[in-house]
Amino acid sequence: MGGGGKRIIFLLMILSAVFAAMVDEVTSILFMLSITLYLTARLQVNPLPFVMLIVFATNIGSSATAIGNPVGVMIALSAHLSFFDFLVSATPIAAASLLVCIGVSYLYFRKEIDEFAEKARKIALSDLVESHEADKKTKTSAILFVVVFSLLVLHAQIENMLGLEKNAMLLGTALGVSGLVLVLEAKNAKHFVETKVDWWTLFFFMMLFAAVGALEETGVMGIMTKWFLQLFGINKALAMLATMGLSGALSAFLDNVLAVAVFLPLVHDLQASPIGGTYLWWSLLIGATFFGNLTIVGSTANIVALGLIEKRGLPKISFVEWFKAGLIIVTATALTASLLLYLIHVG
Numbered sequence: 001m002g003g004g005g006k007r008i009i010f011l012l013m014i015l016s017a018v019f020a021a022m023v024d025e026v027t028s029i030l031f032m033l034s035i036t037l038y039l040t041a042r043l044q045v046n047p048l049p050f051v052m053l054i055v056f057a058t059n060i061g062s063s064a065t066a067i068g069n070p071v072g073v074m075i076a077l078s079a080h081l082s083f084f085d086f087l088v089s090a091t092p093i094a095a096a097s098l099l100v101c102i103g104v105s106y107l108y109f110r111k112e113i114d115e116f117a118e119k120a121r122k123i124a125l126s127d128l129v130e131s132h133e134a135d136k137k138t139k140t141s142a143i144l145f146v147v148v149f150s151l152l153v154l155h156a157q158i159e160n161m162l163g164l165e166k167n168a169m170l171l172g173t174a175l176g177v178s179g180l181v182l183v184l185e186a187k188n189a190k191h192f193v194e195t196k197v198d199w200w201t202l203f204f205f206m207m208l209f210a211a212v213g214a215l216e217e218t219g220v221m222g223i224m225t226k227w228f229l230q231l232f233g234i235n236k237a238l239a240m241l242a243t244m245g246l247s248g249a250l251s252a253f254l255d256n257v258l259a260v261a262v263f264l265p266l267v268h269d270l271q272a273s274p275i276g277g278t279y280l281w282w283s284l285l286i287g288a289t290f291f292g293n294l295t296i297v298g299s300t301a302n303i304v305a306l307g308l309i310e311k312r313g314l315p316k317i318s319f320v321e322w323f324k325a326g327l328i329i330v331t332a333t334a335l336t337a338s339l340l341l342y343l344i345h346v347g
Contacts, residue, residue, distance in 0.1 A: 017098050018061060022068075030304065030308070046112060063285055076167060097333040100333055155169035240346060295319065296317060
C-alpha cells in the first residue's frame with residue numbers, strides 16, 4: 001500500500017469524527033473501533049494506541065453538531081440554537097481541532113503509527129478490506145438515516161414553515177422516525193421497547209435534571225451566578241476560559257452530562273449579565289466534549305471503547321497511560337478551540 005498505512009490511520013480518525021457528528025459518539029465508536037481492531041489484528045500490532053486515537057477523534061467530532069453528543073442536544077434546546085447554528089459556529093472549531101489532534105497524535109504515537117504503516121506496506125489493500133453487497137435491511141437503514149439527517153439539518157426551516165416552536169423538530173424527528181421503525185419492525189416492536197431502550201439511563205437523567213431544577217428553584221444557581229460574576233467581572237475572555245475549564249474538569253472526572261446539567265442554568269443566567277453571549281454556550285460545549293479525552297472515564301465513548309476491548313480479551317489501558325496522552329491532546333485541542341472561539345465570538 002506504499003505510504004497508505006499512515007493515511008489509513010488518519011482517515012479512520014477523520015471518519016470517526018464525521019460519524020460522531022452525523023450520528024452520535026456511541027454509534028461512531030462502535031462502528032469505527034470494530035474496523036480499527038480488525039485492521040490491527042490483521043497487521044498484528046498493539047491495538048491500544050489506535051483505540052485511543054479513534055476515541056480522541058470521536059469526542060472532538062461529537063462537538064461539531066447538535067446530535068453528536070447528548071450534551072449538544074441539551075445545549076441546543078436550552079440555548080435555542082439550531083442545527084445550522086452548530087454548523088456555523090461549532091463545526092469549524094471541531095474541524096480545526098481535529099487537524100491539530102491528528103498532528104499531535106502522530107507525534108505522540110509516531111512509533112506505533114510507523115509500525116502500522118510498515119506492516120500495512122507489505123499487504124495489498126484488497127487483502128485487508130472485504131466487500132459485501134448491501135441487503136434490503138441495510139438499504140432501508142441507509143434511507144432512514146438520510147431522511148433523519150436531512151430533517152435535522154433543515155429543522156429550523158421546517159419549524160418556521162409549519163409555525164412550530166423552535167427546536168421542536170429536533171425532538172419530533174427522533175420520536176417520529178423511532179415510531180416508524182417500530183411500525184416497520186412490528187413483530188419485534190415489543191422486544192425493542194422492552195430491551196433496546198436503556199430505561200435505567202433515562203430514569204437517571206430524569207432524576208439528575210430534577211436535582212438540578214431543585215438547585216435552581218432554591219436559589220443555589222443564582223448564588224453561583226453571583227460568585228461567577230464577582231470572580232470574572234466583565235472579562236469575557238476569562239469567563240470563556242472558566243466555563244470551558246470548569247465544565248471540562250467535571251466532564252473529565254465525573255460525567256459530561258452531569259457537568260452540562262449543572263452549568264446550563266448558570267450559563268442561562270449569565271446571558272442577562274454584561275458578559276452574556278453565545279460564546280458561553282460554545283465554551284460549555286467544548287469543555288464537555290474535548291475534555292472527555294483527558295481521562296479514561298471522561299466520556300461515554302471512552303467507556304464503550306474500554307468495554308469493547310475488554311470483551312475481546314485485549315489488554316487494558318491504564319488510567320495513567322490514557323491520562324498522559326489525553327493531557328497532551330486536550331491541551332493542544334482546547335487551546336486551538338479557545339483561540340478560535342475568542343477570535344470568532346469574543347475578540
